[in-house]
Amino acid sequence: xxxxxxxxxxxxxxxxxxxxxxxxxxxxxxxxxxxxxxxxxxxxxxxxxxxxxxxxxxxxxxxxxxxxxxxxxxxxxxxxxxxxxxxx
Numbered sequence: 030x031x032x033x034x035x036x037x038x039x040x041x042x043x044x045x046x047x048x049x050x051x052x053x054x055x056x057x058x059x060x061x062x063x064x065x066x067x068x069x070x071x072x073x074x075x076x077x078x079x080x081x082x083x084x085x086x087x088x089x090x091x092x093x094x095x096x097x098x099x100x101x102x103x104x105x106x107x108x109x110x111x112x113x114x115x116x117x
Contacts, residue, residue, distance in 0.1 A: 034040040041048040045060070052061060065071075 034043060037048060046052055052058075052064070
């Protein structure tokens, strides 16, 4: 970033903002209106919250998958260990 833009000061000069104050906070500023029109509002889109039953279901699902994997590993390990030790 230092070589490409000349550091923080160079980047701020290229963007047309003050490194300390940022953009002007005046809502009627023409520069702010122009940037808002070009880039859109500076907001994070809201997401719908998951209901409690879904969170509970996801937690139970993760728990049962972990238990299943533990028993699956015990089964396979026992199956191969036992079959290799038998003399048939």
